[in-house]
Amino acid sequence: MKSALHNMNPAAKFIVVTICMLTMAFFFNPWTPLLMWIGVLLIQLLFSRIDWKVWILFMIPFVIMAFGYFWTTLVFAEDKSGPVVLSIWSINITEVQMNHALSLSFRVLAFSGLSLLFALTTNPVSFILSLMQQMKLSPKIAYSILVGYQFLPVLKDEFVQIQQAHRLRGAIQEKNAIHRLLHMRKILLPMLAGAVRKAERAAFAMEARGFTGEKRTSFYKVIRVGRLDGYLVGLFMLLLIISCTSVLYIN
Amino acid sequence: MIRFDNVSFRYPDEEEWIFEDLSFSVESGERVVITGPSGSGKTTLLYLCNRLYPENCDGIVKGSVTLFTKESQSYSPGEVNHRIATVFQDPDAQFCMMTVEEELAFTLENLNVEREEMDGRIQDVLDLTGLTKFRHSIIQQLSGGQKQRIAVVCALIMEPKILLLDEPISHLDPYTAKQFISWLDELQQERSLTILAIEHRLDLWGGFFDREIQLEQINDVNPMSKRISSKQEGQSLEVANVGTESFLNDVSFSLNRGEVAILAGPNGSGKSTLLKALCKLIPAHGTVRPKHLGYVPQSPEFLFVTKTVRDEIAFGGGTDADELLSRLHLAAVADAHPFAVSHGQKRRVAIASMLCDGREIILMDEPTSGQDAASMVELFGLIDERAREGTTFLIVTHDMEFAFHVADSVLLMKGGSLTGKFDAAQVWRDEKLLAEHHLLQPKGWMEHEVCFA
């Protein structure tokens, strides 16, 4: 049971998470996103074995962002109708404003909860394979993405080496964001030039092994859709319905 | 099996033919090697044999290429690739999946092999090649030599009739390369494969090939002769107790003005780490005098930050850029983009810019890997010339042939520690010491000995 989310079909998980997010966009009360967030947490507690320390680490920036949304919505609100619920200095905050602010902040939390649920329980390679097997993603694109992913450690290492070489030459000024952004171009140049070379070599190696980009008839690693996916999709839909209808029974 | 009749080839946006009226054939079971200097079209020729060209570059072909019994253009894409398999030269850029098993399965999927058959075929080919233990390994974590073997396995799993090799050992150290070649030798005999290879240096292959086709007479670039030492009195580099927290044990040594030292040892023994520690590119303790050392990475372009060769050399604020341009034979490309000049020139630019910054000690990381004979001679000349003017060199290389010709002294490393600094002649004599550091006795030394015996 603890591995249910990890074993869920990645494409199905992707769709269900996306549906939940898109639906959240239609609600401007605080309860819907809050319930969604709590629900997602519960589902993860019950059906996954993720490292909660990592989860908290990832969640911190989103909590800060949620706060940013909160005060922005209060200060730059469009709709300032309704009874005043709070006065800070001479600024009056109405009930509508407060509800909107809470709603958007909780929405940020709900989104990040859903995203982290996906990110922490999905194997990247299986995700791409699943998009290809269940959602008809072209093998040409799917395998190109996998090649890129496979190159990540090599390119990361190159990035560090180039940075070191530039530092040796005294070419890196760590003054401010604009400087760093402009210097980025100089680091990008050797990296992209190398990427062009590598892309050609990798593509040739694939073609030399008979890859044509056509649909394939059989897969070694089959990503299945099964009963488990049905149950989990059902569970997410139930959560979605509960949180969307919350306005009817809360208050 | 492969026949070329009067084949000519050129790229669409260039006027000049890469090669013209080329005819040859390869028979079943033969081991043939095509040689020629860089730019003679070896790679192009190989790509015509596995049908990567002309489609991929829109190249223009005259004459006819026959693969097995049919004209090459009459095959549909991918149709011929499982019968003619290819191993490429770059161990880093010929895989597309994470693990060995996934990579092999990818190949089988391309051939539309039934799923039930796949597992058996993967097991068989790994057993045949003695690589079963790597089945679940992550490819990018393997060494260069292991990756090249996996590349061969990926080719063999298709059960090809012909194996094409594109300079497969150019990124391997000589010890690993030798092992790779004898392994390949056994495989060829077991499978009675036809092998067609391209290669710019045959010395490590021994008697592997039955026949050699020369694309272009290799201009006998004067073979390197042993350098006369330019080591002068007076220490120029002093290293005391340099090490890193995690890996590098305390290293101490010193070099003189004009001294050329080679740093050698097995892959992963800490050679590159030591160079970086000396240049303060990674956090390290210990003292290095002088503080500022010159550093040329394996890809010299990693250093480049400007748009012309001249600006590149002058970047550090040195004033004698123009003089260095002419001294290092770069005046003709002074206004070219540093990325667009030849590899040998890039290396010159890198050294010139270090010298212009007043960095008189040059550390070079693997400048010999993947270089052909002409470019080695060029590198040799460059180092010799600079050393005569008092520059000190510390060079990481696997190429003992090159080391023999250029080195005054040899620093050997193993497992993160410096075994010691030796006089070059003493190292070449000591076969046991060399073997302990995965090195081969240079042929140059053996010939040298014979002459003077």
Place this chain on the structure above:
Amino acid sequence: MLKSWKLKEVVLMSLFSVVFGIVYLLFLHVGNIWAGFIGPVAYEWIFGIWFIVSIICMYIIRKPGAAVISETIAAAIEVLLGNAVGPRLILAGIIQGLGAEAAFAATRYRRFDIWVLMLAGVGASVFSFIYGYFLGGFTVFSTGYVLLMLGIRIASGAVIAGIGGKAVVDGLLATGSLRGYPITRAKKGEARA
């Protein structure tokens, strides 16, 4: 549509996406956490950097679909690299890519000058803003604030993605490493004409 694409072109888009993925990962994220306090407007000025891949790839490869496919691949790569924003990036990638693609389609893939590249950056900005407006619930913000965000994003798209993308590719072109890609052939044609 994919039939006319060479495999090396698709792999190129993927590797470029990884390179930019590393840039985002190792470079832009550091120290940007606190920007969240400022609210949604904080990230607007840097938005162009998310569109740059689509403009770079289209400028090099010059085939219909280059912008939208590359941006989609870039988003997928981001998800694989473990970006915590996760699956909604893929949808965002498709939409942004369509915005950039629209600009090139409007010129029938014939013009690739600085104006069209900047227009593509603006297109990506506008499309992505509409998506963000919906998903981020910007309706509750006052019109002035929304217009401010949109303005910064458009400027960022035009400058960072349009001008920056062109600068990066022109630099790359000067190194001679883009031989065999349509941009090199096109430049040669221009030089002859």
